[in-house]
Amino acid sequence: MEPQPTAVSPPIHLRIADDLRMQIERGDLAPGASLPTLADICERYSCSMNSARSAITLLKAQGLITAGRGRAPVVRIPPGKxxxxxxxxxxxxxxxxxxxxxxxxxxxxxxxxxxxxxxxxxxxxxxxxxxxxxxxxxxxxxxxxxxxxxxxxxxxxxxxxxxxxxxxxxxxxxxxxxxxxxxxxxxxxxxxxxxxxxxxxxxxxxxxxxxxxxxxxxxxxxxxxxxxxxxxxxxxxxxxxxxxxxxxxxxxxxxxxxxxxxxxxxxxxxxxxxxxxx
Amino acid sequence: MEPQPTAVSPPIHLRIADDLRMQIERGDLAPGASLPTLADICERYSCSMNSARSAITLLKAQGLITAGRGRAPVVRIPPGKxxxxxxxxxxxxxxxxxxxxxxxxxxxxxxxxxxxxxxxxxxxxxxxxxxxxxxxxxxxxxxxxxxxxxxxxxxxxxxxxxxxxxxxxxxxxxxxxxxxxxxxxxxxxxxxxxxxxxxxxxxxxxxxxxxxxxxxxxxxxxxxxxxxxxxxxxxxxxxxxxxxxxxxxxxxxxxxxxxxxxxxxxxxxxxxxxxxxx
DNA sequence: GAGTGGTCTAGACCACTGT
DNA sequence: CAGTGGTCTAGACCACTCC
Structure with missing residues (x-):
């Protein structure tokens, strides 16, 4: 009946992405450091591979990390301007x-x-x-x-x-x-x-x-x-x-x-x- | 043995995204117009829903379209600057x-x-x-x-x-x-x-x-x-x-x-x- | 060769939009 | 209420990197 104002928890892949982003911004994950692998993520957050993948995709689209086949995703090192x-x-x-x-x-x-x-x-x-x-x-x-x-x-x-x-x-x-x-x-x-x-x-x-x-x-x-x-x-x-x-x-x-x-x-x-x- | 230089066709979701992007740039899909639904796409390109979805996600990330639940994706109308x-x-x-x-x-x-x-x-x-x-x-x-x-x-x-x-x-x-x-x-x-x-x-x-x-x-x-x-x-x-x-x-x-x-x-x-x- | 992320499928449930 | 896209799962194959 009554709408719960902000009680709904955001989708799992957004929470993962946000969590990782905060670790990057705090410096826990320095530029160049490797992020947890998809397998790590879906274990740590108890979600499926694809949800972990969505989080990584989002962080890529925000320019925070670089990912490629065969390598764990890496915190992007900003190039000199x-x-x-x-x-x-x-x-x-x-x-x-x-x-x-x-x-x-x-x-x-x-x-x-x-x-x-x-x-x-x-x-x-x-x-x-x-x-x-x-x-x-x-x-x-x-x-x-x-x-x-x-x-x-x-x-x-x-x-x-x-x-x-x-x-x-x-x-x-x-x-x-x-x-x-x-x-x-x-x-x-x-x-x-x-x-x-x-x-x-x-x-x-x-x-x-x-x-x-x-x-x-x-x-x-x-x-x-x-x-x-x-x-x-x-x-x-x-x-x-x-x-x-x-x-x-x-x-x-x-x-x-x-x-x-x-x-x-x-x-x-x-x-x-x-x-x-x- | 011999590597085929450019013969490999790009992934299906990229081909879909590229196809739709060209339609937008040519003006076949005017700003404000609705794109094909996911169901349409996966029928037209004979792919799964998720591949069609990836294509749409990419176009969103490129700022070309706007999508939301319950509505077919729409070609973005650039706001005045x-x-x-x-x-x-x-x-x-x-x-x-x-x-x-x-x-x-x-x-x-x-x-x-x-x-x-x-x-x-x-x-x-x-x-x-x-x-x-x-x-x-x-x-x-x-x-x-x-x-x-x-x-x-x-x-x-x-x-x-x-x-x-x-x-x-x-x-x-x-x-x-x-x-x-x-x-x-x-x-x-x-x-x-x-x-x-x-x-x-x-x-x-x-x-x-x-x-x-x-x-x-x-x-x-x-x-x-x-x-x-x-x-x-x-x-x-x-x-x-x-x-x-x-x-x-x-x-x-x-x-x-x-x-x-x-x-x-x-x-x-x-x-x-x-x-x-x- | 083991492990990684990228691609892709099939199918489920939900939130939201239209009518 | 029917149809839409958003979220999520489980599982498969492949390309690539590193050891």
Whole structure:
């Protein structure tokens, strides 16, 4: 009759997962340590194999553990994070006005350091598409207007995993005066996109980064070599010129477990004294 | 003998999940539409219920569908995203020098608009902790030095779900000269943290936002009212004064499915002509 | 080869949703 | 009340790791 407010005990697999999670958070199970085997679990909690398995599946989906055939599940060791700082925007802009000798060797902004160059393969693909409703709105152009789409991929040749992935859009009308900008064989371009745009008289004055996240699909997780339970960070970067016209849009994705996006916001100083008499 | 390179077909539940995912991405299954029932699936793919169920579980974990007892699973409708812009930093700074009458009513920066105030309850809790190794490094202080920790929570009183959650740290040595700053009953403080710091002679000149993401734990998902497969965005904001001293650190989390973090980076102009004769 | 987790099946009961 | 998905069991086979 009377509903028991909170008396119902949660399902067994949730209680197991919660128990293990608390052990991990308390440090009883340090990163890298092995969790109890499924057999251990179903004995200790007197449940079936499949319930123990559900608990493990949940912890995997939460990114707390890594499991694989033949090995007991292991508390995940968080990988170090690669910092991607917005200071790069200004650095790339400054570089665009330097002589070609300085720009040489510094190609795309997305190059991965921290790893020998020989193991990386970089690939860029150019094509031309119609804007479509979503991008047309961002650029303030017609949906049928043409955009140059440039897709950049770099991979680790040993593991065949993605290292970086981004797509850039620019109006064809903006770049067509310099045919080199539409030629993918000119990649990697010394000095990056900001120098490319400088050749058609465009100076970028402001960048807007829009960051969100979601879970990867099965194929994305495979391409990046992501363990279970690791989200993707999505970053759309919009470049504006002095007239607040959108000149480039760039969509990039990053594995959240090994990426930190860093944004620097300088603040304008207060006037000397707020109480200065006018 | 010879290993068949890619001939092995993937497990049945992955093939089902992939098939359904493609139907969703192609638009054959529009957002809001019902997926086939488990019975349908295990007939169509001639598999057992549990395999069909695994496929559904995977799609849930990827955030593509929503499922619940008694209802066929449904293609998730992406909620609109609330934009949190770094322009707020400057706006809050400007506000700090305005008279109290203007500052009044504008409390914490994390207030949620777009919903009637009566349904929100705001709670702030202050306490004092020792810095510990991680925060000590950020502040450049000793691990045993004291920090004022302020925790802010706002909830929807109807659903009892979290609307915002953040934690702020400031060195006690910095704020102790104004006892009001350590008194939680003074919240919400008109004008926010930047005005609070101005009362002890601190002007924030730069903010650094560090963004990453991870999956929520079971309790976090419950507190936020998150459906399966939705990551949390984590943002640590570090405030620096004119001497590049860290004066405040703020950790906030946001549900990735309904949040877009936006960062504006103004770029310094090129000098008039690179070819100007010196 | 022993032990592990991953896949898969068949079948049961329950909580919840629709009508 | 019929049908749905969520939970749970018991048992089987396989791929993989470690010894």
């Amino acid at each position: 690669v910092v991607r700082s917005s200071e790069r925007h200004q650095a790339e802009k400054d570089l665009a006005r330097r002589p070609a000798s300085e720009r040489a060797g510094i190609g795309e902004a997305e190059t991965n350091l921290n790893m020998s160059i020989v193991d990386q393969v970089f690939d860029s693909t150019y094509d031309t598409i119609t804007a479509g409703s979503q991008l047309a709105e961002v650029f303030g152009i017609a949906t049928s207007d043409l955009l140059l789409r440039r897709r950049y991929i770099s991979k680790d040749t040993r593991t065949d995993r993605l290292l970086s992935f981004s797509t850039s859009y620019m109006p064809v009308s903006l770049v067509s005066s310099n045919p080199d900008l539409m030629d993918e064989t000119k990649e990697p371009w010394p000095g990056g996109t900001q120098h490319q745009l400088s050749t058609v008289g465009v100076e970028i004055m402001c960048m807007v980064d829009q960051v969100t996240g979601r879970m990867p699909t099965t194929v994305e997780a495979q391409q990046w070599g992501l363990p279970d339970g690791v989200p993707l960070l999505l970053c759309r970067r919009i470049s504006l010129d002095a007239n607040n016209r959108t000149v480039e849009v760039s969509d990039a994705e990053y594995p959240a477990d090994r990426t930190e996006l860093r944004f620097i916001t300088p603040l304008k100083p207060w006037r000397k004294k707020a109480s200065t008499k006018s | 609330v934009v949190r812009s770094s322009e707020r930093h400057q706006a809050e700074k400007d506000l700090a020098r305005r008279p109290a009458s203007e500052r009044a009513g504008i409390g914490e920066a994390e207030t949620n608009l777009n919903m009637s105030i009566v349904d929100q309850v705001f709670d702030s809790t202050y306490d004092t902790i020792t810095a510990g190794s991680q925060l000590a490094e950020v502040f450049g202080i000793a691990t045993s030095d004291l920090l004022l920790r302020r925790r802010y929570i706002s909830k929807d009183t109807r659903t009892d779900r979290l609307l915002s959650f953040s934690t702020s740290y400031m060195p006690v040595s910095l704020v102790s000269s104004n006892p009001d700053l350590m008194d939680e009953t003074k919240e919400p403080w008109p004008g926010g943290t930047q005005h609070q710091l101005s009362t002890v002679g601190v002007e924030i000149m730069c903010m650094v936002d560090q963004v990453t993401g991870r999956m929520p734990t079971t309790v976090e998902a419950q507190q936020w009212g998150l459906p399966d497969g939705v990551p949390l965005l984590l943002c640590r904001r570090i405030s620096l004064d004119a001497n590049n001293r860290t004066v405040e650190v703020s950790d906030a989390e946001y549900p990735a499915d309904r949040t877009e973090l936006r960062f504006i980076t103004p770029l310094k102009p090129w000098r008039k002509k690179a070819s100007t004769k010196s």
